[in-house]
Amino acid sequence: MAERIAIVGVGQTHHKSKRPDVTTAEMIAESVERCLEDAGLQMKDVDHLVGGSFEVADGYHCPDKWIIPELGAVGKAGLELQNVGTTGGVLAVASFNIAATGLFDTVLCYSWQKMDEAAGAFGRGGGGANEYWTGQFPMSPITNFARRTYAYMDRSGCTEEHIAMVRVKQDQCALKNPYAQLRLGLTVEQVMSDVLLAWPIRRLHMCPTTAGAAAFIVCPEERAKKVTDKPVWVEDWFTCHQGGALTMAEDPTSSTLRHACEVVYKRQNIKNPVKEIQAWEVYEPASPAELRWMEEVGICEDYTAWKLFEQDKVGIDKEVPFNPSGGVTATNPIGATPVVRLVEAALQVRGDAGEHQIPGKIERALATGYGGQGENVIMLLRKTL
Amino acid sequence: MAENLPEISSEPIVAGVTAHSNFLVSTGATGTKFLSELRDNKKIMGIKCPKCSKVYVPPRTHCPTCFARMSEWVELSGKGSLSSYTVVRYKEPYMPKEPPYAYGVIQMDGADTGMAHILGEVDLDKIKVGMRLEPVFKEQREGSILDIDYFKPSS
Numbered sequence: 001m002a003e004r005i006a007i008v009g010v011g012q013t014h015h016k017s018k019r020p021d022v023t024t025a026e027m028i029a030e031s032v033e034r035c036l037e038d039a040g041l042q043m044k045d046v047d048h049l050v051g052g053s054f055e056v057a058d059g060y061h062c063p064d065k066w067i068i069p070e071l072g073a074v075g076k077a078g079l080e081l082q083n084v085g086t087t088g089g090v091l092a093v094a095s096f097n098i099a100a101t102g103l104f105d106t107v108l109c110y111s112w113q114k115m116d117e118a119a120g121a122f123g124r125g126g127g128g129a130n131e132y133w134t135g136q137f138p139m140s141p142i143t144n145f146a147r148r149t150y151a152y153m154d155r156s157g158c159t160e161e162h163i164a165m166v167r168v169k170q171d172q173c174a175l176k177n178p179y180a181q182l183r184l185g186l187t188v189e190q191v192m193s194d195v196l197l198a199w200p201i202r203r204l205h206m207c208p209t210t211a212g213a214a215a216f217i218v219c220p221e222e223r224a225k226k227v228t229d230k231p232v233w234v235e236d237w238f239t240c241h242q243g244g245a246l247t248m249a250e251d252p253t254s255s256t257l258r259h260a261c262e263v264v265y266k267r268q269n270i271k272n273p274v275k276e277i278q279a280w281e282v283y284e285p286a287s288p289a290e291l292r293w294m295e296e297v298g299i300c301e302d303y304t305a306w307k308l309f310e311q312d313k314v315g316i317d318k319e320v321p322f323n324p325s326g327g328v329t330a331t332n333p334i335g336a337t338p339v340v341r342l343v344e345a346a347l348q349v350r351g352d353a354g355e356h357q358i359p360g361k362i363e364r365a366l367a368t369g370y371g372g373q374g375e376n377v378i379m380l381l382r383k384t385l
Numbered sequence: 386m387a388e389n390l391p392e393i394s395s396e397p398i399v400a401g402v403t404a405h406s407n408f409l410v411s412t413g414a415t416g417t418k419f420l421s422e423l424r425d426n427k428k429i430m431g432i433k434c435p436k437c438s439k440v441y442v443p444p445r446t447h448c449p450t451c452f453a454r455m456s457e458w459v460e461l462s463g464k465g466s467l468s469s470y471t472v473v474r475y476k477e478p479y480m481p482k483e484p485p486y487a488y489g490v491i492q493m494d495g496a497d498t499g500m501a502h503i504l505g506e507v508d509l510d511k512i513k514v515g516m517r518l519e520p521v522f523k524e525q526r527e528g529s530i531l532d533i534d535y536f537k538p539s540s
Binding site: 068072 | 409410415
């Protein structure tokens, strides 16, 4: 029988476009220091580490050999993992699995990306991530979300103006989050006149390049209750993969998110997600993705999410509190991005999110990781057991 | 041939993939201080842990043993003893010198860690573990670990 597990501490850096003042390892240490302080623990209390980034975008191989010394964690059990955009989600799931065995008491998950050092290497990601048949026609996240968004607009009646409204909502949330990178004070007109990358995707619609790190500590139940009086229970988690972009025979607007959520909702007997889940941190690599993701997680009917923006129903203190942190279009340290979602969701459950705290009791929060061209990781958090 | 696969009549087709990227490495505030001292003052600086008192060179920000933040700088003489070495006799594009040459780990006086560098002004067949070494700095320095040209036998 698996142990019940809870997050007992979280930490992240203030995300920036450039961090020349720190090495990669020092930047990670910054998030780990904040996480340990949040949990009231020291590195000596940690008995397992799980860490990683999207290595191709970092230009490093086996960086754990110089990160672990910077973390003062030499000699401890540890794993390094990566899986492109979902890396942080994979790290989280591995950490949950390890804690749930009960073999380790205090599992520290650390994640990062320092894209100011990547010098454009990420551009090949869309091709490099795919097998031969699609790798010869490399689509970056920009072209891929252009393709998806165009299909979505074609089917739904959503316009460029609605997509711009999504971006403005994300920015309004980020303005209340001191850890977010892009806090711009945007208007719909500014978004609609921004540089066009691949119609209908403009520069402001895409996630930025970020230098940042995020960490959390997860423990089995007994240990969690000793460490903190505000444990955030990890109720369920699930990972789900999908094939390369051009070989997908199915709906071009869809991802595996719907299936992944269905699995988790069924296991936890969630019938009405919009009522039973009060906070959402869902990984949107481009602003229009948020529309389809809202439909796939079960907030509204297919091809109707844009209407919620038209009716001004989405925001921190509105009917649908979707991505109150400002989301991925404001902050994207890729390997850490799903952990940032988890950290933000945990803070919402605790009531510690500060200015971007959703009003009212948060009993459940759902965080996701997204990567490749459709992989999803679901992390469902709960206030009470 | 594996079962049930089509016969390959000529040659198997294997596609080429080119992946070439350049990366940057931030040395951070701590690394920048160390490299600036090398460049501007020809000084090799170590950093000392406030908890366990170990001195690290090259420096890092957190002690690998204590996870304490370190900020006390210690000026080292640059002299030290060779703790291990290897002689390189093959050539790769990324190498900093024309082979043959030697890499060594130098246990610096006043430090608790070894530092990797190149050995120079030395007969490659007469290198001995424990031999005393001192740094030779380049005339033109740019803030790089290669501002130290090499370590040579100390008189």
